[in-house]
Amino acid sequence: MKIQERTGAGAGRSAAPGQAPVGDRLPSPPRERKPALAALAVLLILVGALGATMLVLRVGDRVEVIQLTGDVRAGDSITKNNIKSVMVNDDSGASFVPWSQREGLMKLKARSSLYKGTVLVGQMFAGKQQLPAGKATVGLALKEGQYYADIKAGDAVTAYRVGTNASSTPDKSTSPSSGGALVDNARVEHVAEDSDATVSTGSKSVTLLVDEAASAALASAASAGEVALVRVPGE
Known part of the structure; x- marks a missing residue:
């Protein structure tokens, strides 16, 4: 009898509710659009583009x-x-x-x-030519044979004394001599053609930039027409 009563009492209880099947879930509501965020994104893009444009304009000035x-x-x-x-x-x-x-x-x-x-x-x-410290310019009137073929401004040259009066010793004044180098660190500053109106003489006027200490000897040899120029490797 007791067993039947317990069985009857249990039969009156309601069963625990089971989980709803997956197919029976309610649809989720649509996501809410946020126009403020979209507007902010557009604004940031415009600001970036404006900054890039200003940079380009500044570089282009x-x-x-x-x-x-x-x-x-x-x-x-x-x-x-x-x-x-x-x-x-x-x-x-x-x-x-x-x-x-x-x-x-x-x-x-x-x-x-x-x-x-x-x-x-x-x-x-x-406005005026300014010589470097310790330098001087000396003008030379050179004949053909006293300069090399393609002489031009900017060349590095060595100036030699040549001719029968190359030696300063009186008893050797008639002896031809090649002499020594008058200037070994000269720079050609200017070259101009010297020619007669009708006949080309082949002469040139050359201006050299030399050490001031060597300018007197070079000018003396130049006045006697006893200077020859040889091009040397420049700096």
């Missing part, structure tokens, strides 16, 4: 200036054959010479030697 395509020695002027125009940033603070002022710059002299690739600034030039 350039000026046309003068650059050397060849070397210019101290005391020389630039020419239309050794310059070109290049674009540089205008925010460097350097006093670049504008390309539009190249004609005026051709009237000035380089304060020191300038080299190919240099972008020119105003401080590199002066």
Whole structure:
């Protein structure tokens, strides 16, 4: 009897509810759109694009200036054959010479030697030729045979004393002599042709930049027409 009563009591209890099948889940609600975030993203993209544009414009703020395509020695002027125009940033603070002022710059002299690739600034030039300390210029009137064939400004040369009066000793004044080197560290500053109006003489006027201590001996030999130039390897 007791067993039956317990069985009847258990039969009256409700069974524990089971989990709903997966196929019976309710659909999730659609995600809520956030227009404020989308607007912020667009704004950030626009700000980035504006910053990039300003950077490009700043980099593009350039000026046309003068650059050397060849070397210019101290005391020389630039020419239309050794310059070109290049674009540089205008925010460097350097006093670049504008390309539009190249004609005026051709009237000035380089304060020191300038080299190919240099972008020119105003401080590199002066109205008058300025010699380096301890240097002097000496002019030579050379005949054919006293200079080599392709002599030109900028060459490094050695000047020798030649001729019958090369020796300073009186009793040897009639003896030909090649003498020693008068100057062994000279630089050709300028070369000009000397010719008669009708007949070419083959002579040249050459200006040398030499050590001041050697200028007197070179000038003395030059006045006697006893100087010959030999090209040597430059620096």
